[in-house]
Amino acid sequence: MEVLRASAMGFCFGVRDALAAALAVAEPHRVTIHGELVHNEAVHALLAGRGFRTVAEDRRAAALPATEQVLITAHGISDRERSRLLAGGKTLLDTTCPLVRKAHAAAVQLAAEGYHVLVLGKRGHVEVRGLTEDLPGFDVIGGLEDVRTFPHARLGIVCQTTVPIAQARALAQEIRCRNRHADVRFLDTVCEPTKQRIAAVEALLGRVDAMVVVGGRNSNNTAKLVELCARAGLPVVHVNAAAELDPAAFTGCRRVGLTAGTSTLDASIEEVHAALLALQPGHLPTGAALPPAAARDPRCAG
Ligand code: SF4
Numbered sequence: 473m474e475v476l477r478a479s480a481m482g483f484c485f486g487v488r489d490a491l492a493a494a495l496a497v498a499e500p501h502r503v504t505i506h507g508e509l510v511h512n513e514a515v516h517a518l519l520a521g522r523g524f525r526t527v528a529e530d531r532r533a534a535a536l537p538a539t540e541q542v543l544i545t546a547h548g549i550s551d552r553e554r555s556r557l558l559a560g561g562k563t564l565l566d567t568t569c570p571l572v573r574k575a576h577a578a579a580v581q582l583a584a585e586g587y588h589v590l591v592l593g594k595r596g597h598v599e600v601r602g603l604t605e606d607l608p609g610f611d612v613i614g615g616l617e618d619v620r621t622f623p624h625a626r627l628g629i630v631c632q633t634t635v636p637i638a639q640a641r642a643l644a645q646e647i648r649c650r651n652r653h654a655d656v657r658f659l660d661t662v663c664e665p666t667k668q669r670i671a672a673v674e675a676l677l678g679r680v681d682a683m684v685v686v687g688g689r690n691s692n693n694t695a696k697l698v699e700l701c702a703r704a705g706l707p708v709v710h711v712n713a714a715a716e717l718d719p720a721a722f723t724g725c726r727r728v729g730l731t732a733g734t735s736t737l738d739a740s741i742e743e744v745h746a747a748l749l750a751l752q753p754g755h756l757p758t759g760a761a762l763p764p765a766a767a768r769d770p771r772c773a774g
Pocket residue numbers: 484485486487546547569570571572633634663664665666693734
């Protein structure tokens with residue numbers, strides 16, 4: 473079985489820098505990670521093994537972390553939360569991604585100019601919470617079902633950094649259609665690494681019989697890559713690790729695409745790649761031509 477790797481996949485610079493900052497901490501047991509550093513189980517295991525404490529994302533506001541030093545994740549926090557931690561005597565090791573900061577600045581700028589801010593993203597996601605907590609008013613638009621006619625004369629749109637840009641543009645267009653009375657301003661705050669990873673998957677569509685996406689179960693950008701393949705009608709297998717691969721899912725597959733979310737360790741990607749190559753014996757109809765899509769083995773559906 474041939475494995476075609478996406479030209480861009482896995483760790484983005486924001487996650488790489490955040491993890492490097494964490495791994496450089498001399499005394500991890502004296503540091504609390506304020507939420508999940510990234511949404512990836514292998515990374516959590518690595519950090520827990522080093523001795524870091526982690527506050528669950530939905531418990532961050534419940535109490536002050538027990539340690540004096542607090543590591544802010546790449547997803548960022550609001551100024552309000554930053555002030556609360558500082559007022560509580562905490563020192564911050566801030567690994568907020570610069571592109572998340574850019575999205576915060578865009579939202580704050582729109583609000584300052586009198587726009588009601590609409591955030592295209594996942595309601596309740598930790599990045600979206602950080603993005604919205606400092607705003608006087610906002611709405612989160614998760615999909616077309618959330619688009620309505622708003623009473624505001626000015627609507628300013630920003631995006632969670634990991635929203636597929638095509639989805640963001642479609643939502644912005646729908647917002648415009650439903651709010652012809654309003655001055656609608658759209659600021660594209662989707663990050664470049666997210667765009668590159670989506671474009672790389674799109675380039676593989678039509679060239680592979682199935683796609684394997686490596687990434688955490690609660691990773692938003694990983695979920696978007698899975699969604700993209702599924703929407704295109706491509707069989708897609710989402711795994712966290714090589715051990716989760718089911719050989720039966722690849723019966724009859726000649727070419728498989730490989731991609732990974734921005735929080736996936738290089739080691740996990742390489743393990744899955746090696747495991748896919750190892751599936752070859754007994755699973756490839758030797759010398760058989762690639763069957764047309766409609767005639768492919770249905771078990772190649774993950
Ligand atoms: S996904 Fe984008 S915004 Fe998020 S950490 Fe990576 S580069 Fe930064």
